[in-house]
Amino acid sequence: MSPRSPFPSDVALGKEQLAAAWTWVSEDLKEALGESTFDLWFGHSRLIKVEDFHAVLSSPGAMYAIWIEENFREILKLNLQKYLTDLKGFSFDLNAAEEEADSSPGPVMLPLSDNAARDGEVAEPEALGRPKKRKRAKRPLTEDELIEKGKAAGLNETLTFETFVEGGNSRLAYAASHSVVDSPGTTYQPLFFHAKSGLGKTHLLHAIGWSFLRRRPHSKIVYVSSESYANEYIEAIRNSKEVEFRKKYRNVDLLLLDDVQFLGGKSGFQREFFHTFNSIMDQRNQIVIASDCLATEITQLEERLVSRLQWGMTVQIHAPDDETSQAILRQKRDDWSLKVNDEVIGKIVGRVSNNVRQLEGALIRAAMVTSLNNGSIDDMELDELLADMVAPEASKQLRLDDIKDVVADHYGVEVKDLESKRRMAKVSQARQVAMYLCRELTSSSLKEIAMSFAKDHASVVYAVKNTKKKCEDSESMKNTVESLRRRITRGGRGSQSSVSQSAKSFREEDRPDQSGDFRYPGL
Amino acid sequence: MKFQIERDVFQEALSQVQHVVGTKTTLPILSNVLIVADELGLELSTTNLDVAMSVRVPANVEETGKTTLPARRLGMIVRELAGTEVQIAVDESNTASVKSGPSFFKILGLSESEFPKIGEFGDAKEFTMDQRTLRDALRKTAYAISTDETRYVLNGVNFVLGEGSLTLVATDGRRLAMVEQSLEIPGDVETAVIIPTKAVMELQRLLGDEGEIKVQLTASQAAFSLDNSFLVTKLIEGNYPNYKQVIPDEAKHRITLEREVLHNAVKRVALLVNEKTNSIKFTFGDNLLTISTNSPEVGEAKESLDIKYDGPEISLAFNPEFVMAPLRNIDQDEVFLDLIDEASPGVIKIDEPFLYVIMPMRVTS
Numbered sequence: 001m002s003p004r005s006p007f008p009s010d011v012a013l014g015k016e017q018l019a020a021a022w023t024w025v026s027e028d029l030k031e032a033l034g035e036s037t038f039d040l041w042f043g044h045s046r047l048i049k050v051e052d053f054h055a056v057l058s059s060p061g062a063m064y065a066i067w068i069e070e071n072f073r074e075i076l077k078l079n080l081q082k083y084l085t086d087l088k089g090f091s092f093d094l095n096a097a098e099e100e101a102d103s104s105p106g107p108v109m110l111p112l113s114d115n116a117a118r119d120g121e122v123a124e125p126e127a128l129g130r131p132k133k134r135k136r137a138k139r140p141l142t143e144d145e146l147i148e149k150g151k152a153a154g155l156n157e158t159l160t161f162e163t164f165v166e167g168g169n170s171r172l173a174y175a176a177s178h179s180v181v182d183s184p185g186t187t188y189q190p191l192f193f194h195a196k197s198g199l200g201k202t203h204l205l206h207a208i209g210w211s212f213l214r215r216r217p218h219s220k221i222v223y224v225s226s227e228s229y230a231n232e233y234i235e236a237i238r239n240s241k242e243v244e245f246r247k248k249y250r251n252v253d254l255l256l257l258d259d260v261q262f263l264g265g266k267s268g269f270q271r272e273f274f275h276t277f278n279s280i281m282d283q284r285n286q287i288v289i290a291s292d293c294l295a296t297e298i299t300q301l302e303e304r305l306v307s308r309l310q311w312g313m314t315v316q317i318h319a320p321d322d323e324t325s326q327a328i329l330r331q332k333r334d335d336w337s338l339k340v341n342d343e344v345i346g347k348i349v350g351r352v353s354n355n356v357r358q359l360e361g362a363l364i365r366a367a368m369v370t371s372l373n374n375g376s377i378d379d380m381e382l383d384e385l386l387a388d389m390v391a392p393e394a395s396k397q398l399r400l401d402d403i404k405d406v407v408a409d410h411y412g413v414e415v416k417d418l419e420s421k422r423r424m425a426k427v428s429q430a431r432q433v434a435m436y437l438c439r440e441l442t443s444s445s446l447k448e449i450a451m452s453f454a455k456d457h458a459s460v461v462y463a464v465k466n467t468k469k470k471c472e473d474s475e476s477m478k479n480t481v482e483s484l485r486r487r488i489t490r491g492g493r494g495s496q497s498s499v500s501q502s503a504k505s506f507r508e509e510d511r512p513d514q515s516g517d518f519r520y521p522g523l
Numbered sequence: 524m525k526f527q528i529e530r531d532v533f534q535e536a537l538s539q540v541q542h543v544v545g546t547k548t549t550l551p552i553l554s555n556v557l558i559v560a561d562e563l564g565l566e567l568s569t570t571n572l573d574v575a576m577s578v579r580v581p582a583n584v585e586e587t588g589k590t591t592l593p594a595r596r597l598g599m600i601v602r603e604l605a606g607t608e609v610q611i612a613v614d615e616s617n618t619a620s621v622k623s624g625p626s627f628f629k630i631l632g633l634s635e636s637e638f639p640k641i642g643e644f645g646d647a648k649e650f651t652m653d654q655r656t657l658r659d660a661l662r663k664t665a666y667a668i669s670t671d672e673t674r675y676v677l678n679g680v681n682f683v684l685g686e687g688s689l690t691l692v693a694t695d696g697r698r699l700a701m702v703e704q705s706l707e708i709p710g711d712v713e714t715a716v717i718i719p720t721k722a723v724m725e726l727q728r729l730l731g732d733e734g735e736i737k738v739q740l741t742a743s744q745a746a747f748s749l750d751n752s753f754l755v756t757k758l759i760e761g762n763y764p765n766y767k768q769v770i771p772d773e774a775k776h777r778i779t780l781e782r783e784v785l786h787n788a789v790k791r792v793a794l795l796v797n798e799k800t801n802s803i804k805f806t807f808g809d810n811l812l813t814i815s816t817n818s819p820e821v822g823e824a825k826e827s828l829d830i831k832y833d834g835p836e837i838s839l840a841f842n843p844e845f846v847m848a849p850l851r852n853i854d855q856d857e858v859f860l861d862l863i864d865e866a867s868p869g870v871i872k873i874d875e876p877f878l879y880v881i882m883p884m885r886v887t888s
């Protein structure tokens with residue numbers, strides 16, 4: 001027999017290689033554990049796949065798999081690593097064992113595997129009676145198939161790394177995204193993006209998806225927003241297809257979950273997601289999550305989920321600076337072949353807040369006008385054109401923390417003082433004003449505000465009432481609050497009243513129901 | 524609604540149903556206890572949507588009715604009351620006036636119409652057994668339930684019914700406890716269900732020495748009816764892994780040990796267990812069992828027990844807690860330890876249909 005030279009573990013191994021590696025591992029395990037122990041636990045197992053630094057073993061039953069993982073994880077991994085260079089982990093495929101045992105067609109696990117089998121070059125010996133489901137005999141996908149597969153996974157074709165404009169605001173997020181594609185399931189596990197809306201979280205999720213898929217065409221990827229995830233879960237419960245649902249989400253190589261903040265307050269989904277999360281982590285697969293706030297700031301998110309979301313790498317994407325904004329718009333202009341010159345782009349960036357989605361909208365409007373005007377647009381026209389794009393967006397975008405920042409800054413206290421129990425006059429005045437502004441300027445409920453200040457909702461009610469009264473009684477107080485309000489809403493342009501109005505009406509109607517979104521069946 | 528009840532009786536009943544009420548509930552109604560007053564007395568019910576239970580107690584009902592009141596708050600009040608009798612009157616707005624001796628409380632409740640209804644058990648499979656038998660079987664297995672939430676099928680006790688017996692199994696991947704109880708069951712009751720941990724705990728609290736328990740099983744729920752109480756639980760979905768795979772076929776050596784002596788010895792040696800490895804060593808030599816531990820930072824401990832053993836010397840390392848858990852939960856004086864070799868699972872047995880498989884830990888030298 002040839003000397004034992006390790007195989008690489010990042011590429012799919014052939015049948016003979018798998019068999020050879022398993023023979024060597026078996027011999028070493030026998031030596032370490034003794035023949036009888038080896039036979040008892042590993043005798044029926046085989047190495048059936050090695051790919052992407054991950055080994056898959058067959059197991060004759062779930063109980064074996066569990067006991068091996070509990071009792072022999074380390075020694076098995078160690079011995080696998082001896083012959084599979086850089087191997088990161090292993091898992092068991094119970095279906096594979098069933099196939100071997102009772103030779104009935106097992107459930108199809110990978111969406112493409114039947115495809116691969118159909119085109120498989122090697123005819124399997126019929127005598128064995130196994131289904132022709134060889135994950136090994138995979139041929140590269142054509143470009144069309146790849147794009148089809150990406151779309152089926154929920155990816156948007158236009159959102160790739162190539163179309164993402166990297167700036168100082170997103171450098172870290174961009175780098176982290178790439179390293180997730182390079183070595184999934186290891187360092188940044190999970191990768192958690194948080195940013196206000198329109199700054200590129202979703203774009204990065206999709207880009208990771210595409211790049212991951214190109215690198216590993218046969219991997220299983222799912223992109224989903226937490227809202228669709230929840231809806232699908234409800235559907236699954238309604239149609240008693242929970243097992244199918246779990247299979248879909250728990251056995252993926254890469255899960256891209258967008259807008260995770262919607263899980264706040266929905267304990268049923270949180271529990272389901274908790275298990276999805278753990279199962280993906282267990283298999284050393286990758287999770288990337290986007291949210292519009294930090295995990296700790298998602299209201300009513302279970303402690304154990306918060307801690308898990310914080311486990312890996314948390315990256316904030318900031319608003320782009322003006323240069324980056326301009327670069328983004330120039331690229332968009334080129335992508336969409338719009339006739340807008342750099343000067344106009346400069347003016348748009350100066351007028352519209354640094355939210356990429358809005359910038360794009362403004363660009364399209366400007367392009368329309370300039371195409372009618374033979375390529376020119378003057379400042380007046382531009383002002384008019386973009387007038388509606390500033391205030392309302394700003395009001396909806398406000399987060400409690402933005403308000404706290406400005407108020408704390410004004411009163412010369414720390415944000416953490418506002419959230420503390422300190423009762424110094426300066427701090428408590430600042431806290432009351434901050435609570436008042438939170439109530440006035442955001443759509444947050446009393447309870448949410450109270451929680452963010454670590455107080456009860458009665459304190460918020462009192463703070464709002466008290467501040468209102470002080471404003472009525474004292475001109476200087478009124479001015480202070482008004483100037484803070486302006487600072488928070490970025491100048492406001494005399495539309496403060498409409499801001500708070502719209503915030504209020506938004507509060508009543510659009511708030512998602514925070515309590516029990518679905519009831520458990522049965523009880 | 525208006526009733527009078529003995530304070531102790533009321534407190535006992537409240538404490539029985541209170542465990543189901545979680546501290547963090549998403550729906551306010553789930554923090555409340557449903558109180559139904561009728562001619563027979565009171566029925567108190569709580570639920571967390573996974574488990575629901577109710578208890579019946581005698582009371583002097585002057586005016587029948589239904590309401591729900593905050594379970595914990597009511598429990599605390601009743602516990603602190605000085606009088607021996609409690610009088611409760613509830614008005615249409617679900618406000619309860621609680622009077623006892625010199626004390627008076629007014630607590631706000633919620634309408635009973637919000638309280639989740641317990642599902643029907645129309646076409647359930649059904650059997651009855653002695654409470655005591657079930658209690659003992661649960662006690663002998665429940666401690667081995669896995670607490671690892673990622674392995675949710677193991678987060679409960681597996682009930683297997685068929686061929687004239689009820690088998691209970693719990694495992695966490697390092698040990699497995701099993702009780703096989705012969706039982707007269709109707710022919711059509713042949714099924715396997717997983718009862719979640721929470722329900723197992725509550726059930727153990729309800730079960731007594733005397734009387735029978737009726738068990739009803741549907742595809743998704745189980746109901747347990749006792750004389751004065753009732754418990755319904757959702758079942759854990761999925762299939763319990765085939766536990767027979769990890770039970771060794773036959774033993775090479777059988778060592779008979781005195782349960783209490785072994786338990787106490789392990790308990791003492793475990794005092795100096797190394798926190799990192801968390802294992803103690805069992806060495807079976809010539810008619811002598813030595814239990815020892817040795818950790819460089821702490822020190823060492825050693826106990827010797829006389830046994831009847833003439834096989835080759837075998838050393839195994841076990842997690843002391845895993846050895847003590849079954850010993851604490853069985854009553855027999857004598858236990859048998861079946862061994863194959865140093866690396867194979869050990870099995871603790873008694874002269875009743877119980878077995879406990881325990882994996883030796885591998886000691887890296």
